Amino acid sequence: MLIFHDIAEIREFVRQARGKGHSIGLVPTMGYLHEGHLSLMRQAKKQCDTVIISIFVNPTQFGPGEDLASYPRDLDRDAAMAEGVGVDAVFNPAAAEIYPPGYSTYIDVERITEKLCGASRPGHFRGVATVVAKLFNIVKPDYAFFGQKDAQQVLVIKRMAADLNMEVEVVTVPTVREPNGLAMSSRNVYLEPDQRQAALILSSSLNRAAAAVRSGERDAAKIRQLVIDLIKAEPLAEIDYVEIYSHPDLEPVEVIKGPALLALAVKMGRARLIDNIIL
Amino acid sequence: MLIFHDIAEIREFVRQARGKGHSIGLVPTMGYLHEGHLSLMRQAKKQCDTVIISIFVNPTQFGPGEDLASYPRDLDRDAAMAEGVGVDAVFNPAAAEIYPPGYSTYIDVERITEKLCGASRPGHFRGVATVVAKLFNIVKPDYAFFGQKDAQQVLVIKRMAADLNMEVEVVTVPTVREPNGLAMSSRNVYLEPDQRQAALILSSSLNRAAAAVRSGERDAAKIRQLVIDLIKAEPLAEIDYVEIYSHPDLEPVEVIKGPALLALAVKMGRARLIDNIIL
Numbered sequence: 001m002l003i004f005h006d007i008a009e010i011r012e013f014v015r016q017a018r019g020k021g022h023s024i025g026l027v028p029t030m031g032y033l034h035e036g037h038l039s040l041m042r043q044a045k046k047q048c049d050t051v052i053i054s055i056f057v058n059p060t061q062f063g064p065g066e067d068l069a070s071y072p073r074d075l076d077r078d079a080a081m082a083e084g085v086g087v088d089a090v091f092n093p094a095a096a097e098i099y100p101p102g103y104s105t106y107i108d109v110e111r112i113t114e115k116l117c118g119a120s121r122p123g124h125f126r127g128v129a130t131v132v133a134k135l136f137n138i139v140k141p142d143y144a145f146f147g148q149k150d151a152q153q154v155l156v157i158k159r160m161a162a163d164l165n166m167e168v169e170v171v172t173v174p175t176v177r178e179p180n181g182l183a184m185s186s187r188n189v190y191l192e193p194d195q196r197q198a199a200l201i202l203s204s205s206l207n208r209a210a211a212a213v214r215s216g217e218r219d220a221a222k223i224r225q226l227v228i229d230l231i232k233a234e235p236l237a238e239i240d241y242v243e244i245y246s247h248p249d250l251e252p253v254e255v256i257k258g259p260a261l262l263a264l265a266v267k268m269g270r271a272r273l274i275d276n277i278i279l
Numbered sequence: 280m281l282i283f284h285d286i287a288e289i290r291e292f293v294r295q296a297r298g299k300g301h302s303i304g305l306v307p308t309m310g311y312l313h314e315g316h317l318s319l320m321r322q323a324k325k326q327c328d329t330v331i332i333s334i335f336v337n338p339t340q341f342g343p344g345e346d347l348a349s350y351p352r353d354l355d356r357d358a359a360m361a362e363g364v365g366v367d368a369v370f371n372p373a374a375a376e377i378y379p380p381g382y383s384t385y386i387d388v389e390r391i392t393e394k395l396c397g398a399s400r401p402g403h404f405r406g407v408a409t410v411v412a413k414l415f416n417i418v419k420p421d422y423a424f425f426g427q428k429d430a431q432q433v434l435v436i437k438r439m440a441a442d443l444n445m446e447v448e449v450v451t452v453p454t455v456r457e458p459n460g461l462a463m464s465s466r467n468v469y470l471e472p473d474q475r476q477a478a479l480i481l482s483s484s485l486n487r488a489a490a491a492v493r494s495g496e497r498d499a500a501k502i503r504q505l506v507i508d509l510i511k512a513e514p515l516a517e518i519d520y521v522e523i524y525s526h527p528d529l530e531p532v533e534v535i536k537g538p539a540l541l542a543l544a545v546k547m548g549r550a551r552l553i554d555n556i557i558l
Contacts, residue, residue, distance in 0.1 A: 134442075159381075164386075165416040
């Protein structure tokens with residue numbers, strides 16, 4: 001497995017792979033890899049001849065006061081994990097390689113970014129869309145792989161790729177969970193043992209909501225309140241949002257008829273955790 | 280020469296040209312072609328094996344109250360002119376092909392869009408950057424050609440292409456003028472005979488400013504005032520802006536040392552005309 005830091009180098013690597021007739025898969029990450037990332041890479045290996053992952057803690061998707069400085073980083077560990085699942089190359093650029101002096105261009109996906117994490121983290125999806133567009137233009141993958149854990153991010157990337165006529169197929173891969181249900185996240189490292197236990201309320205409340213829908217409940221407000229009540233009963237948890245929107249358009253929903261996204265964000269000590277389920 | 284209205288068709292045309300090993304040149308236009316456009320196409324023919332022009336009056340770059348509805352259109356005339364200079368294909372999409380229902384993604388180039396036409400026409404360069412990014416992604420040209428008449432537009436496109444890691448070389452082609460100096464523009468059709476005569480003040484005042492610089496004047500404020508006074512002496516002309524900025528960074532300039540852009544916009548009846556010169 002090769003590790004590249006420069007855009008020109010990864011482009012040359014892609015050019016050579018293309019020369020062999022290879023299809024290219026890209027897994028954009030911020031590193032500190034976990035089983036969720038590995039699941040994306042395994043899926044990429046299944047679909048593509050050459051798999052590239054990017055490891056870049058993207059400063060433009062962090063707001064003031066967020067955890068950019070403390071975001072966990074460990075390139076050696078990440079590289080070993082990526083190599084273990086057969087990744088062909090890692091693109092690990094410095095911030096100045098991606099945002100050189102004078103950098104001025106940003107991509108806004110409107111409407112679907114106004115709610116959920118977009119409302120809690122102003123500018124977050126602008127940073128995400130911008131860096132992913134750049135990675136797409138640098139690597140020019142046939143397929144790019146994103147996790148359903150970041151449900152809104154997937155929708156934003158799909159919307160951007162379609163709107164800007166990018167010829168990449170965005171593949172959504174299911175959330176990977178620990179055996180107790182906690183969704184894998186690099187930010188789980190922030191959790192103290194008692195918080196880690198308390199964090200199970202995220203997935204368990206989503207499951208309770210899904211069970212309610214299976215039992216015939218269709219009133220979105222009631223389902224949302226069920227989740228809110230469950231999380232509020234957990235003293236270590238502080239709700240950022242619990243919302244239900246239509247999927248994938250993220251329109252308000254009163255009565256659940258078609259696919260609906262139940263998404264939540266919860267602060268738990270230093271960590272802000274997100275999770276979701278499609279009802 | 281072929282005319283395509285659908286994205287899938289022009290993509291297939293490009294794919295076939297690529298299959299022959301052709302380099303691809305793109306000339307994005309809003310149609311109602313004039314000698315300035317033809318000059319772009321001739322330059323494209325010199326540099327590229329296959330030349331495509333787009334003709335699309337892009338609604339997102341017009342503000343409220345601007346001339347979107349009345350912007351001159353004549354596809355048959357345009358097609359004949361393009362064919363006359365050897366263009367291989369015209370891409371002439373409907374607005375709904377470019378902006379289908381639910382369209383949500385826009386590209387902002389910050390800083391250099393805050394002044395000149397960007398200040399006079401809020402949202403204009405957002406629309407320009409967005410549609411050009413889409414055209415680049417649809418056609419994937421090796422070279423794209425833009426006129427120096429729209430000096431700020433060229434800088435915005437170059438900035439965007441570099442920032443978003445687009446692999447297209449943006450080529451700037453000199454402004455084409457009528458024998459009397461008037462810069463070619465599709466909007467010149469709006470001019471009544473007396474206004475057309477009065478419009479000569481744009482290029483003549485720019486030339487007077489250049490002569491002053493050649494004579495040793497370096498004070499940007501004095502040069503700017505010279506141009507303002509000349510235009511104000513023309514009763515049919517109403518100044519939108521007259522500005523001098525460093526080129527290509529568009530930073531404020533007090534003393535002209537390096538390349539500087541003297542740019543102006545003037546209202547003349549129904550027409551808003553722009554022109555510029557590099558000092």
